[in-house]
Amino acid sequence: MQRETGFCVECRDVTSYTLQKKLVKKMIRGEELTFEITCAICDRCGEFMSVPGIIDLNVREVDEQYRKLKDLVTIEDIYTLMKLYNIGKAPLSIVLGFGEITITRYLLGQVPSKEYSDVIRNALFSPEYMEQKMLENKDKIAMSAFKKSMTKVNELKNIFTVSxxxxxxxxxxxxxxxxxxxxxxxxxxxxxxxxxxxxxxxxxxxxxxxxxxxxxxxxxxxxxx
Known part of the structure; x- marks a missing residue:
C-alpha cells in the first residue's frame, strides 16, 4: 500500500496516510448507488484526510463507474467520434439531433441520458447511422462541415465491411x-x-x-x- 504524508485535522499534525479503497453511497438522479473510491486514511488515528488531488480523483472514479453501470458513453468516446468524422462540437450536436451546445456540455463532464448516449454510440460504431443523421440534418449545418464529414463517412463505410x-x-x-x-x-x-x-x-x-x-x-x- 502507498504511504504519503499530509496534515491530519484530527491529529493536528503532519502524519503519514494510506490510500485505501472504500465503498460510498451517493444519490445520483434520485437513485442511491454504491461506488468504490480512493480515500486517504491517517495512519495514526484512522480518520479520513483531505489530501491534494483526492477530490478530483474521486470525481473521476464515480463518473467512470456510473457511466459503466448505466452503459453510457465516455468523454473519450465523444472525442473519438469527432475525430472519426472530422466534425466539430456544434455541428456534431446538430447532426445528432441535440441542442447546439449539448456536445460541449458533455465534453465538460455532464453525463448524457441513456437515450442521447445510445445515439452517440450508434454514430460511433455505424457509419451508415452517421450518414443517416447527416442527411437528416444537412440543411442545419454549414455545407463545408457537411462535406468534410461526409467524406469521412464514405471512407469509413468502405472500411467497415463487417456485419x-x-x-x-x-x-x-x-x-x-x-x-x-x-x-x-x-x-x-x-x-x-x-x-x-x-x-x-x-x-x-x-x-x-x-x-x-x-x-x-x-x-x-x-x-x-
Whole structure:
C-alpha cells in the first residue's frame, strides 16, 4: 500500500496516510448507488484526510463507474467520434439531433441520458447511422462541415465491411475488457464463433476466418484495427 504524508485535522499534525479503497453511497438522479473510491486514511488515528488531488480523483472514479453501470458513453468516446468524422462540437450536436451546445456540455463532464448516449454510440460504431443523421440534418449545418464529414463517412463505410452482428460482438468485448490487443481480439472472436456452433448449432456472425501464421484471423476485422 502507498504511504504519503499530509496534515491530519484530527491529529493536528503532519502524519503519514494510506490510500485505501472504500465503498460510498451517493444519490445520483434520485437513485442511491454504491461506488468504490480512493480515500486517504491517517495512519495514526484512522480518520479520513483531505489530501491534494483526492477530490478530483474521486470525481473521476464515480463518473467512470456510473457511466459503466448505466452503459453510457465516455468523454473519450465523444472525442473519438469527432475525430472519426472530422466534425466539430456544434455541428456534431446538430447532426445528432441535440441542442447546439449539448456536445460541449458533455465534453465538460455532464453525463448524457441513456437515450442521447445510445445515439452517440450508434454514430460511433455505424457509419451508415452517421450518414443517416447527416442527411437528416444537412440543411442545419454549414455545407463545408457537411462535406468534410461526409467524406469521412464514405471512407469509413468502405472500411467497415463487417456485419452489424460482428460489430456488436466487438463492442461487447471492448466494453467488458480493459485492454484488448488485435491478436487477442481475433482469438476471442474465433472462440465465440466456435462456442456458438457448439452450444446453439448456429453461427454467431456470418464472417469466415482465415488460417494465418499466428492463428485464426477475420480479415476485415484485421483491416479495421
Amino acid at each position: 452489424n452482428k460482428m460489430i456488436g460482438v466487438i463492442s461487447y468485448i471492448f466494453e467488458r475488457m480493459d485492454e484488448v490487443t488485435p491478436l487477442m481480439l481475433q482469438k476471442l472472436l474465433y472462440y465465440i464463433q466456435g462456442f456458438s456452433f457448439a452450444l446453439n448449432d448456429r453461427e454467431m456472425f456470418i464472417e469466415n476466418c482465415e488460417a494465418w501464421v499466428h492463428g485464426p484471423v477475420y480479415k476485415d476485422v484485421y483491416n479495421i484495427f
